[in-house]
Amino acid sequence: MNKKVLPDIDNNEYLYRGIIEQFWDYENNRPSSAVFKDSKGVSVDREYDRNEKDCIGKLLENKSFYAICKIKKERVLYHKAIVKYLPVEDNIYHSEIHDTVEKIKLKGSKPKKLRDDSIVVYKLP
Amino acid sequence: MKVENVHRTTFLAGDGLFSSNTSYAPQYLIMKDVNFSKEKDFKELFSSSTRFNNPERFSLDKLHLNKQKLESFKTLRKNWNGYDGEQIKPEVIDIVEKIISKIEYQPQIFPTGRGSIQLEKYFDENNFYEIEISDDEIFLYKVKDGVETEKEISIKDLEKSIADFYE
Numbered sequence: 214m215n216k217k218v219l220p221d222i223d224n225n226e227y228l229y230r231g232i233i234e235q236f237w238d239y240e241n242n243r244p245s246s247a248v249f250k251d252s253k254g255v256s257v258d259r260e261y262d263r264n265e266k267d268c269i270g271k272l273l274e275n276k277s278f279y280a281i282c283k284i285k286k287e288r289v290l291y292h293k294a295i296v297k298y299l300p301v302e303d304n305i306y307h308s309e310i311h312d313t314v315e316k317i318k319l320k321g322s323k324p325k326k327l328r329d330d331s332i333v334v335y336k337l338p
Numbered sequence: 339m340k341v342e343n344v345h346r347t348t349f350l351a352g353d354g355l356f357s358s359n360t361s362y363a364p365q366y367l368i369m370k371d372v373n374f375s376k377e378k379d380f381k382e383l384f385s386s387s388t389r390f391n392n393p394e395r396f397s398l399d400k401l402h403l404n405k406q407k408l409e410s411f412k413t414l415r416k417n418w419n420g421y422d423g424e425q426i427k428p429e430v431i432d433i434v435e436k437i438i439s440k441i442e443y444q445p446q447i448f449p450t451g452r453g454s455i456q457l458e459k460y461f462d463e464n465n466f467y468e469i470e471i472s473d474d475e476i477f478l479y480k481v482k483d484g485v486e487t488e489k490e491i492s493i494k495d496l497e498k499s500i501a502d503f504y505e
Contacts, residue, residue: 231420235410235449241460245448246468252452256421276420318452321479321488325468 217305219261222298224287228257228308229268229334231278243333244282249324254309254317257284259298261306269335271306281335288330294323395504400444408435411449423451430455430473433493437471441497443504445469457500465503469496 222228236248249255260268260283269281286296294310301307310327311317319327394400411426418425426449434455438444445457445467454472467480469491478491478499491499 233419235414235419238446238448238460240446245446245456245458247448247450247456247458250450250452250454250456250470251421252424253422278420320470320477322486325479 218300219259219298219305222259222286222296222308224285224290226286227260227265227268227283228286228289228296228310229260229272229281229283230255230257230331231272231276232280232282232333233276234279237279244280244328244331246324246328248282249310249319249327252318254297254299254311255319257296257308257310258304258306259308263306265334273335278335279337280333282331282333284327284331289327292323292326292330294319294327392504394444395442397444401438404438404444404447405435407447408438408455411455414449418449419451421451423449424453426453426455427473430471434471437493437496441500443500445500459500459503461503467499467503469499 230248232244232248236244238245258268258272263271265283268283272278272281289296289310294312295314296308296310298308309317310319312319312323408431411431412428414423414425416425417423430453434447434457437457438447443459445459448456448458450456450470452472454470456468456470458466458468460466463481464484465482467478467482469479470477476491476493476496477489478496479488480486480499482502
């Protein structure tokens with residue numbers, strides 16, 4: 214059976230990530246950069262040809278996130294991180310942000326800079 | 339009001355004591371013609387030390403809140419963040435609890451999906467720190483007066499790294 218695969222991620226595409234409440238920085242009304250610190254690559258959903266409502270809806274199907282943010286691929290590249298399109302069986306939009314080609318874990322200034330360039334597009338009232 | 343002798347009084351902040359000299363000379367409150375050479379001296383004389391008046395320093399409320407947060411991290415199970423987030427090991431939580439119990443200024447604390455805990459404080463875009471504590475490393479990322487630093491540090495350096503922002 215052929216698995217559907219989308220073309221490479223365009224630099225203008227947005228990448229969406231869910232944020233649970235433990236990551237929310239109430240002092241500064243934004244997510245902590247800790248949201249971009251994972252051990253196996255920072256999982257995101259690529260936009261592809263969907264509208265924002267659908268991107269948000271798909272994330273919320275899996276978990277009742279407190280908030281959802283998005284960042285453009287070109288901003289990830291600007292901060293010298295990389296984006297890999299890695300579809301999985303139940304998510305054709307799954308992608309990951311890595312530190313570099315050789316290193317997966319984001320560290321130091323990069324998570325903070327990605328957080329700064331992210332836009333919160335959904336938040337529980 | 340007549341002022342015969344310039345009389346220096348000292349108000350001891352925190353103790354609520356009002357002390358003065360015990361000379362025989364009549365004592366009056368200073369009302370006018372006081373020669374404070376600089377306004378700064380006046381403020382220094384009468385202002386309370388920031389050591390006593392800084393609500394951020396040794397804040398029991400913030401320490402209590404952070405300890406509650408740490409307690410909640412113990413209940414985080416695999417995939418707690420919706421992205422295969424790892425549990426936070428008890429050793430890491432213990433290290434952070436010892437740290438926050440000792441430091442003068444409480445940071446914010448957050449768990450990460452890779453089993454570490456992040457201590458952070460944001461003052462402004464040119465002054466902030468993020469310290470990630472895992473079971474094998476303490477990693478500092480800070481910007482102080484616009485100068486960026488990223489490096490592994492020891493627990494001993496951690497306290498100083500935080501205290502630097504309050505000097």
